[in-house]
Amino acid sequence: xxxxxxxxxxxxxxxxxxxxxxxxxxxxxxxxxxxxxxxxxxxxxxxxxxxxxxxxxxxxxxxxxxxxxxxxxxxxxxxxxxxxxxxxxxxxxxxxxxxxxxxxxxxxxx
Amino acid sequence: xxxxxxxxxxxxxxxxxxxxxxxxxxxxxxxxxxxxxxxxxxxxxxxxxxxxxxxxxxxxxxxxxxxxxxxxxxxxxxxxxxxxxxxxxxxxxxxxxxxxxxxxxxxxxxxxxxxxxx
Numbered sequence: 001x002x003x004x005x006x007x008x009x010x011x012x013x014x015x016x017x018x019x020x021x022x023x024x025x026x027x028x029x030x031x032x033x034x035x036x037x038x039x040x041x042x043x044x045x046x047x048x049x050x051x052x053x054x055x056x057x058x059x060x061x062x063x064x065x066x067x068x069x070x071x072x073x074x075x076x077x078x079x080x081x082x083x084x085x086x087x088x089x090x091x092x093x094x095x096x097x098x099x100x101x102x103x104x105x106x107x108x109x110x
Numbered sequence: 111x112x113x114x115x116x117x118x119x120x121x122x123x124x125x126x127x128x129x130x131x132x133x134x135x136x137x138x139x140x141x142x143x144x145x146x147x148x149x150x151x152x153x154x155x156x157x158x159x160x161x162x163x164x165x166x167x168x169x170x171x172x173x174x175x176x177x178x179x180x181x182x183x184x185x186x187x188x189x190x191x192x193x194x195x196x197x198x199x200x201x202x203x204x205x206x207x208x209x210x211x212x213x214x215x216x217x218x219x220x221x222x223x224x225x226x227x228x
């Protein structure tokens with residue numbers, strides 16, 4: 001199972017919006033609404049930010065939103081804040097009953 | 111609160127074995143599968159597989175068969191990852207993570223750094 005494709009980096013100024021893409025195939029992202037997103041700060045464990053494409057766990061700011069179109073899922077961070085600077089990973093369930101991560105995107109707040 | 115607490119860092123020589131533990135609390139251990147995720151230094155997350163906490167049946171991702179073993183002790187709500195015949199390329203942080211019905215990982219353990227060096 002190949003990793004999902006994410007851009008290595010993304011950036012935006014405070015207050016702006018940034019969108020990170022996660023591209024897979026019809027056997028993973030496109031075939032199931034089981035896409036999730038994780039935020040990881042340096043030296044810390046990942047944290048769930050979005051699950052089932054667009055649902056937000058309690059405690060996650062509504063500045064974070066998720067969507068999906070075809071084989072590509074997206075995470076949008078609106079109203080960027082300094083603390084949003086981190087690595088972001090997508091994950092999807094697959095037709096092989098396995099799970100797969102994206103390669104990760106480093107988000108920089110300028 | 112729901113929490114996963116992993117064992118501490120390990121320094122091992124090539125060829126040795128290591129066993130990482132992941133103790134769960136705050137929920138019924140056998141109600142959720144437990145997954146293992148590897149993160150090599152400076153690299154991304156890699157799904158290693160999962161273990162059914164009801165049956166003990168493990169599923170290993172490609173690249174994690176043979177030297178990697180998932181196990182459980184349900185009496186103490188603990189999952190284990192054992193790696194044998196350690197190689198330098200096994201140096202990584204290993205995370206356990208509970209998986210919800212929608213195949214999302216939450217929560218995560220704090221991670222265990224395994225360093226393989228002579």
